[in-house]
Amino acid sequence: MAPKQEPSRFAIEPLDDKHDRAAFSCGVEALDAYLHKQAGQDARKRAAVPFVATADGKTIAGYYTLAQYAIQLDTVPDAIAKKLPKYPTVSATLLGRLAVSTEFRGQRVGETLLMDALHRSLTLGKQAASAGVIADAKDDSAVSFYRKYGFLDLPKVERRLFLPMGTVEQLFR
Numbered sequence: 570m571a572p573k574q575e576p577s578r579f580a581i582e583p584l585d586d587k588h589d590r591a592a593f594s595c596g597v598e599a600l601d602a603y604l605h606k607q608a609g610q611d612a613r614k615r616a617a618v619p620f621v622a623t624a625d626g627k628t629i630a631g632y633y634t635l636a637q638y639a640i641q642l643d644t645v646p647d648a649i650a651k652k653l654p655k656y657p658t659v660s661a662t663l664l665g666r667l668a669v670s671t672e673f674r675g676q677r678v679g680e681t682l683l684m685d686a687l688h689r690s691l692t693l694g695k696q697a698a699s700a701g702v703i704a705d706a707k708d709d710s711a712v713s714f715y716r717k718y719g720f721l722d723l724p725k726v727e728r729r730l731f732l733p734m735g736t737v738e739q740l741f742r
């Protein structure tokens with residue numbers, strides 16, 4: 570589904586020391602703990618790049634992480650696999666986490682973050698190939714959020730979804 574967005578009041582920027590990580594709460598313990606304790610280290614060690622949405626440069630309304638990933642072709646349904654190159658593994662972009670603070674829910678922050686992640690993945694994929702974006706949803710509600718934007722289930726891994734880069738490209742035409 571195409572985004573409905575008007576220009577957002579939130580800037581999306583790489584996580585930095587000026588952002589108040591400790592105050593962030595989305596109600597999912599694992600996603601809160603990741604931002605509080607792990608995200609900075611992942612950024613420093615280049616395991617993932619965390620991006621935050623902020624209106625004032627300090628308060629974190631939401632965040633997501635991006636990393637490069639290799640999908641095994643045999644975990645992908647035939648309908649998707651036949652459009653991918655026939656190698657055992659194919660490069661993709663991993664949207665590892667995406668969460669919006671409970672305080673900012675329902676204000677299209679989730680959509681703004683997702684569109685930013687997809688646009689960034691598309692741009693990066695023009696420099697180092699990526700067949701699509703993988704998302705790991707934390708629960709069934711998160712699965713339905715991603716499906717709304719055209720993500721397809723990768724049934725061999727629980728709650729893992731995939732959006733082919735061709736579909737991402739159409740979103741930004």
Ligand SMILES: CC(C)(COP(=O)(O)OP(=O)(O)OC[C@H]1O[C@@H](n2cnc3c(N)ncnc32)[C@H](O)[C@@H]1OP(=O)(O)O)[C@@H](O)C(=O)NCCC(=O)NCCS
Binds near residue numbers: 666675681707717
């Ligand atoms: C899922 C989540 C990111 C949505 O963020 P949000 O800012 O409240 O959502 P938005 O305001 O951007 O909603 C955009 C659209 O998605 C819909 N939507 C929001 N949450 C949804 C959900 N869980 N399932 C299905 N649709 C959802 C909204 O109704 C809206 O639809 P519309 O275009 O018809 O108006 C947020 O609820 C969250 O952080 N949840 C906890 C963590 C989580 O589940 N993360 C997901 C990845 S692990």
